[in-house]
Amino acid sequence: MEIRLLIVDDAAFIREVLIQIAKKAKISVVGEAADGEDALEKALSLKPDIILMDIVMPRKSGIQATKDILAQLPLTKIIACSTEGQESMVVKALEAGCCDYIVKPFDVNNVIKILQNTKIAQKPREGING
């Protein structure tokens, strides 16, 4: 089953790193967003299975964006991306509904493992034989 991933980070180079990691994991990146407001809009239009969500971003934080997205798309799996030393942010992200978290700088194998272990919601299949 194809996993559809949305990547959210205000730093373009971090989004690029995550795109390369997703490619390695054979997961399709359906979109990118550069702040929490953009993340909400893209989540609603693209309906990704998984979102990699930066926490500290302009316009709207990853924590608020997580709450807003889950209020409308409760089955979305959101993985928080925090920076080393921001443990209190991780707690807030998990309280907001994130299912897991990864820490920058990224350990590529760990990110792949977390993406592959994330249980995505089953969607109705299209076509007779799926």
Ligand SMILES: [Mg+2]
């Ligand atoms: Mg940031």
